[in-house]
Amino acid sequence: MSDTPPVTPATPAGTAxxxxxxxxxxxxxxxxxxxxxxxxxxxxxxxxxxxxWNIVAGIAAPVAAILAWALFVSPRAVVAVHPFVRALVELLxxxxxxxxxxxxxxxxxxxxxxxxxxxxxxxxxxxxLA
Numbered sequence: 138m139s140d141t142p143p144v145t146p147a148t149p150a151g152t153a154x155x156x157x158x159x160x161x162x163x164x165x166x167x168x169x170x171x172x173x174x175x176x177x178x179x180x181x182x183x184x185x186x187x188x189x190w191n192i193v194a195g196i197a198a199p200v201a202a203i204l205a206w207a208l209f210v211s212p213r214a215v216v217a218v219h220p221f222v223r224a225l226v227e228l229l230x231x232x233x234x235x236x237x238x239x240x241x242x243x244x245x246x247x248x249x250x251x252x253x254x255x256x257x258x259x260x261x262x263x264x265x266l267a
């Protein structure tokens with residue numbers, strides 16, 4: 138027999154299987170920015186087009202943004218892309234919502250949303266890369 142004590146291997150640091158990291162304030166604000174962007178695109182589509190096209194644009198604009206978000210940006214994205222492509226798609230959705238507010242005549246809302254969304258996106262993106 139050996140004189141060395143029995144050693145059990147340490148578990149690696151991280152989350153246990155079946156669990157996830159707890160939500161932070163940045164995660165909640167990022168989620169609210171996503172929902173606000175999708176709602177903005179729906180509002181833009183329903184209000185800025187004449188009758189037959191307002192229904193098409195009001196449904197198609199947020200569906201296209203949600204599809205792009207689900208494919209490339211979401212935490213469970215279907216397509217794994219480089220972080221810069223992910224940031225570009227996220228920026229494209231936020232910029233389209235900002236431009237939609239400007240087209241509806243509310244430039245200050247669009248500007249405020251753009252600043253908040255890009256700031257939260259940069260903070261969340263830096264956390265993901267760290």
